[in-house]
Amino acid sequence: MSQPALTCQHVSKSFGATRAVVDVDVTLNRGEILALVGENGAGKSTLMNMLSGLLSPDTGSITIADPPEGGRAVSMVHQELSLFANLTVAENLSLGDGDTTHRSERAKREFARSTLAGLGVDIDVDATVGDLTVGQRQLLEVAKAIAVPPTLLILDEPTSSLENPQVELLFAAVRRLSAAGAAVVFVSHRMDELFELCDRVLVMRDGRQVDEGPLADRTRDQLVASMVGREASDLYPSRDARDDDQDAGRSAEPAAVELVDVSLEGSLSSVDLRVTAGSITAIAGLEGHGQSEVAEVVAGVRTPTSGTLRRAGRPVRLRSPRQAVRSGIGYVAPDRRLDGLLLDQSISANALLAAMPRLFPSGIVSPRRARQVVQRVVSHLAVKHAALTQPIVELSGGNQQKVLIGRWLVDDGLEVLVLNDPTRGVDVGSRAQIYQSIRELTERGVAVLLVSTDLQEILGLSDEVYVMYSGRITGRLDSRTATETAVMHLATGGTAVV
Numbered sequence: 001m002s003q004p005a006l007t008c009q010h011v012s013k014s015f016g017a018t019r020a021v022v023d024v025d026v027t028l029n030r031g032e033i034l035a036l037v038g039e040n041g042a043g044k045s046t047l048m049n050m051l052s053g054l055l056s057p058d059t060g061s062i063t064i065a066d067p068p069e070g071g072r073a074v075s076m077v078h079q080e081l082s083l084f085a086n087l088t089v090a091e092n093l094s095l096g097d098g099d100t101t102h103r104s105e106r107a108k109r110e111f112a113r114s115t116l117a118g119l120g121v122d123i124d125v126d127a128t129v130g131d132l133t134v135g136q137r138q139l140l141e142v143a144k145a146i147a148v149p150p151t152l153l154i155l156d157e158p159t160s161s162l163e164n165p166q167v168e169l170l171f172a173a174v175r176r177l178s179a180a181g182a183a184v185v186f187v188s189h190r191m192d193e194l195f196e197l198c199d200r201v202l203v204m205r206d207g208r209q210v211d212e213g214p215l216a217d218r219t220r221d222q223l224v225a226s227m228v229g230r231e232a233s234d235l236y237p238s239r240d241a242r243d244d245d246q247d248a249g250r251s252a253e254p255a256a257v258e259l260v261d262v263s264l265e266g267s268l269s270s271v272d273l274r275v276t277a278g279s280i281t282a283i284a285g286l287e288g289h290g291q292s293e294v295a296e297v298v299a300g301v302r303t304p305t306s307g308t309l310r311r312a313g314r315p316v317r318l319r320s321p322r323q324a325v326r327s328g329i330g331y332v333a334p335d336r337r338l339d340g341l342l343l344d345q346s347i348s349a350n351a352l353l354a355a356m357p358r359l360f361p362s363g364i365v366s367p368r369r370a371r372q373v374v375q376r377v378v379s380h381l382a383v384k385h386a387a388l389t390q391p392i393v394e395l396s397g398g399n400q401q402k403v404l405i406g407r408w409l410v411d412d413g414l415e416v417l418v419l420n421d422p423t424r425g426v427d428v429g430s431r432a433q434i435y436q437s438i439r440e441l442t443e444r445g446v447a448v449l450l451v452s453t454d455l456q457e458i459l460g461l462s463d464e465v466y467v468m469y470s471g472r473i474t475g476r477l478d479s480r481t482a483t484e485t486a487v488m489h490l491a492t493g494g495t496a497v498v
């Protein structure tokens with residue numbers, strides 16, 4: 001038997017008083033695919049950053065076998081995307097690999113084309129990365145990581161913004177690499193994916209390795225139980241029984257937000273949609289068919305080219321998210337690092353951001369009151385942290401996301417909440433907490449608009465679902481009775497089957 005691809009012995013790492021990784025021991029043979037799972041803040045990213053050489057362990061050792069001919073030892077796809085938004089696809093792909101940076105423009109484009117073709121992805125190599133969808137950017141990150149074959153490939157939630165067909169492309173590429181002898185570490189909060197792709201599993205809890213072995217010997221429930229240290233509870237909160245009379249009443253009252261014949265050049269055509277107070281309205285569809293743009297129109301990020309946006313029955317023209325906030329509309333954007341968090345600020349500053357103007361209208365902040373509000377955010381969503389004054393960048397990705405959502409929960413002036421892929425990178429246990437909080441908002445009368453790439457989340461959480469295809473609404477279904485097949489039919493251009 002050849003030398004293992006990865007040997008990781010008694011590895012530990014602390015950040016101040018936080019013991020992020022404690023005594024982890026794992027060996028991976030060539031061709032093996034390891035699922036690395038754990039709740040948000042369990043220590044997965046810290047471990048992967050040590051495997052990739054980005055961080056040094058405090059104690060213990062990591063050995064990686066020699067790279068293949070012309071390859072490299074480790075490649076990692078990070079959870080937070082690391083591409084240059086103002087450069088083209090070809091330029092991004094040629095960065096980070098010393099051999100290609102001196103190539104001619106033509107050679108760079110050729111290299112990019114063949115790398116993307118190898119992955120089976122159709123992205124224009126001359127497109128500016130900032131113009132790509134989040135899913136396309138995620139695939140590009142993967143292409144960058146495997147353009148030169150590694151001995152160890154580390155994928156930190158590579159599928160969080162991918163649609164099923166894109167996930168299949170990624171899995172095919174991972175399987176090809178593993179067949180060629182690479183070892184792979186794969187992190188995902190989507191359990192089904194782990195069982196589909198991986199051979200082994202390493203479960204982490206509070207920095208420690210709590211389970212390790214063949215995945216086939218374990219059930220999904222066992223994994224969740226060892227991740228959270230207790231039995232799994234229901235993911236989605238129950239919905240009130242709804243009858244037809246109630247439905248009729250709902251459509252008669254003015255919507256909290258209504259789009260009437262809204263178009264947006266290049267992305268939306270004649271969209272009609274109602275979001276009613278006290279309910280969760282979702283928009284489903286394959287990535288890039290206009291769902292995100294509808295969310296952005298409601299949140300004031302984009303102004304429609306034509307058509308009307310009504311807020312509580314009155315036409316409004318929202319020219320910025322600031323105006324939307326003034327009219328009671330909050331927004332959680334899909335890329336928390338670009339559009340949501342003040343990265344150099346504390347957890348407190350980030351948690352207070354939304355409620356601040358309404359909480360302290362005079363501009364004079366009561367530190368005691370502020371602390372209480374922030375405490376509500378972190379305890380309600382169980383944000384794993386060391387101190388409220390800690391910079392938010394020090395939190396794990398999923399815990400940052402909880403703060404981003406939590407900031408709206410404490411804003412009493414909130415009437416409409418637009419959530420654009422809110423649970424990206426959030427573990428199962430925390431998802432349940434977030435879903436419960438969203439449901440509580442609707443009980444308070446808030447209207448919620450949910451855009452998500454996770455169809456199970458849409459059907460499990462929302463009351464009704466609109467489906468989009470090619471910038472148009474192709475159907476509207478009751479989420480309680482809608483099936484994944486019915487939604488996919490509409491999302492791929494079919495018409496409603498009644």
Ligand SMILES: Nc1ncnc2c1ncn2[C@@H]1O[C@H](COP(=O)(O)OP(=O)(O)OP(=O)(O)O)[C@@H](O)[C@H]1O
Binds near residue numbers: 041042043046
């Ligand atoms: N640079 C840092 N400074 C201080 N603490 C940190 C730093 N990086 C991580 N931590 C802490 O170490 C712990 C483990 O975090 P890590 O990012 O490894 O978790 P994770 O399992 O990857 O979570 P997620 O699923 O949310 O990405 C957390 O408590 C986190 O707050």
